[in-house]
Amino acid sequence: MLDIQLLRKDLAGVAQRLATRGVTLDTARIEALEAERKAIQTRTQDLQARRNQLSKQIGMAKGKGEDASALMTEVNAAGDELKASEDRLAGIQDDLSAQLMVIPNLPHESVPVGKDEKDNAEVRRWGEIREFPLPPRDHVEIGEDLQLLDFPTAVKIATSRFVLMRGDLARMHRALAQFMLDTHTQEHGYTEVYVPYLVNADSMRGTGQLPKFEEDLFKLSNGMYLIPTAEVPVTNIVRDEIIAAELLPIKLVAHTPCFRSEAGSYGKDTRGMIRQHQFDKVEMVQMVRPEQSYAALEELTGHAENILKKLELPYRVVSLCTGDLGFSSAKTYDLEVWLPAQNTYREISSCSNFEAFQARRMQARYRDGKPGKPELIHTLNGSGLAVGRTLVAIMENYQREDGGIDIPEALQPYMGGKTRIPAAG
RNA sequence: GGAGAGAUGGCAGAGUGGUCGAAUGCGCCGGAUUCGAAAUCCGGUUUACAGCUUGCUGUAACGGGGGUUCGAAUCCCCCUCUCUCCGCCA
Numbered sequence: 001m002l003d004i005q006l007l008r009k010d011l012a013g014v015a016q017r018l019a020t021r022g023v024t025l026d027t028a029r030i031e032a033l034e035a036e037r038k039a040i041q042t043r044t045q046d047l048q049a050r051r052n053q054l055s056k057q058i059g060m061a062k063g064k065g066e067d068a069s070a071l072m073t074e075v076n077a078a079g080d081e082l083k084a085s086e087d088r089l090a091g092i093q094d095d096l097s098a099q100l101m102v103i104p105n106l107p108h109e110s111v112p113v114g115k116d117e118k119d120n121a122e123v124r125r126w127g128e129i130r131e132f133p134l135p136p137r138d139h140v141e142i143g144e145d146l147q148l149l150d151f152p153t154a155v156k157i158a159t160s161r162f163v164l165m166r167g168d169l170a171r172m173h174r175a176l177a178q179f180m181l182d183t184h185t186q187e188h189g190y191t192e193v194y195v196p197y198l199v200n201a202d203s204m205r206g207t208g209q210l211p212k213f214e215e216d217l218f219k220l221s222n223g224m225y226l227i228p229t230a231e232v233p234v235t236n237i238v239r240d241e242i243i244a245a246e247l248l249p250i251k252l253v254a255h256t257p258c259f260r261s262e263a264g265s266y267g268k269d270t271r272g273m274i275r276q277h278q279f280d281k282v283e284m285v286q287m288v289r290p291e292q293s294y295a296a297l298e299e300l301t302g303h304a305e306n307i308l309k310k311l312e313l314p315y316r317v318v319s320l321c322t323g324d325l326g327f328s329s330a331k332t333y334d335l336e337v338w339l340p341a342q343n344t345y346r347e348i349s350s351c352s353n354f355e356a357f358q359a360r361r362m363q364a365r366y367r368d369g370k371p372g373k374p375e376l377i378h379t380l381n382g383s384g385l386a387v388g389r390t391l392v393a394i395m396e397n398y399q400r401e402d403g404g405i406d407i408p409e410a411l412q413p414y415m416g417g418k419t420r421i422p423a424a425g
Numbered sequence: 426g427g428a429g430a431g432a433u434g435g436c437a438g439a440g441u442g443g444u445c446g447a448a449u450g451c452g453c454c455g456g457a458u459u460c461g462a463a464a465u466c467c468g469g470u471u472u473a474c475a476g477c478u479u480g481c482u483g484u485a486a487c488g489g490g491g492g493u494u495c496g497a498a499u500c501c502c503c504c505u506c507u508c509u510c511c512g513c514c515a
Contacts, residue, residue, distance in 0.1 A: 044484080
């Protein structure tokens with residue numbers, strides 16, 4: 001959520017910055033609503049003040065045993081107008097806040113201006129792309145040949161966009177999550193948290209999934225939602241809290257399943273594990289002082305990169321352009337891992353600074369100990385990493401000509417010392 | 426699932442229709458005392474929003490929503506959550 005004060009002060013400027021995201025702000029409507037709000041609110045508060053004053057006098061008069069009927073007549077006379085004024089004000093404020101809730105964040109000045117993913121700016125590359133003597137096979141072929149990856153059975157149990165893993169592949173999937181968690185907690189200073197996988201609507205509003213993106217979520221019959229990312233439960237830990245300044249920055253990491261309806265992605269990535277309704281992810285979240293959030297974004301992105309480096313997977317870092325930025329984000333770096341079978345880089349992590357956008361929705365603030373009002377914190381998060389896609393990347397980059405898969409050295413301790421998933425015999 | 430109790434400020438906990446944003450205690454901040462500290466004493470200490478002379482004034486908020494009333498923390502209705510006992514259960 002944007003700061004309403006900013007919209008009042010510089011509506012044209014806000015509209016201009018939103019235009020770089022391809023969003024058109026109905027400034028005339030907002031201006032009209034805001035003008036009416038101001039008039040009605042002032043009027044309402046004056047009427048309330050008058051009523052309070054008279055009611056207090058009635059109380060005092062009755063306390064002294066005096067007749068208060070004249071006062072009561074007076075306060076009754078203004079009753080209808082007050083009620084109408086209050087109702088009108090509530091209506092306008094609901095309308096304004098509903099509009100405010102669907103306005104995306106303003107891009108940071110360092111974000112490249114562009115229309116869509118084609119305008120994203122590559123920041124750096126890391127790692128050497130392996131040469132294959134024969135055309136590299138994709139993870140589906142590799143996994144199915146090994147009989148460790150099974151899509152038809154998952155479809156039978158559930159529906160499409162689910163997967164069943166067996167044996168060493170299921171184990172490597174688990175090992176990856178453990179490896180990531182250990183790295184972030186032991187080397188990067190994060191505290192591991194275990195969180196609910198179902199959340200309420202308030203939490204979804206807090207991080208920005210609601211009200212605008214309900215169709216992307218799985219909603220349960222009791223009104224709760226399956227989390228699309230650990231960002232939701234983890235970030236909402238600080239909702240409605242005032243944090244002591246010395247506790248910042250807060251750095252949390254969680255491993256959770258993620259559930260996405262993938263509405264609107266029909267026909268996209270239908271093959272394999274790239275786009276699933278259910279996938280695991282290790283997510284880093286930071287809550288920081290505002291002046292530190294951009295340094296924190298670089299740091300957090302580096303933490304995600306570290307995982308790829310340890311696994312020796314080639315990747316590149318991309319700064320999303322204004323048109324490709326997520327709803328709540330002010331700036332996002334995507335990490336894209338090399339997938340040899342697709343002969344391209346594919347997103348494996350997304351690291352974002354939300355500035356105060358989520359904090360304002362969540363009323364997540366901190367206090368310095370200095371006098372004055374508590375201030376909104378800044379929130380960040382990033383995948384560290386998407387576990388399923390990391391598994392895909394390993395399968396494809398570490399595939400052997402005999403059909404087996406080498407296990408990256410960093411992962412071997414988590415696989416009981418095994419160095420390879422052997423070819424099917 | 427059955428029975429009961431409850432939800433008030435950072436915490437504990439009073440308050441059952443009127444000058445209550447809310448006693449008291451703890452905590453926290455400032456000051457006094459002290460060589461310094463503890464103890465003690467004094468003062469301060471919620472948040473959001475609005476208006477304008479930016480420091481004041483006003484409005485709202487006692488789990489959430491609705492209602493009664495001139496006036497609601499207090500009365501009524503609905504919802505949510507928490508706790509205790511019993512049952513069931515990973």
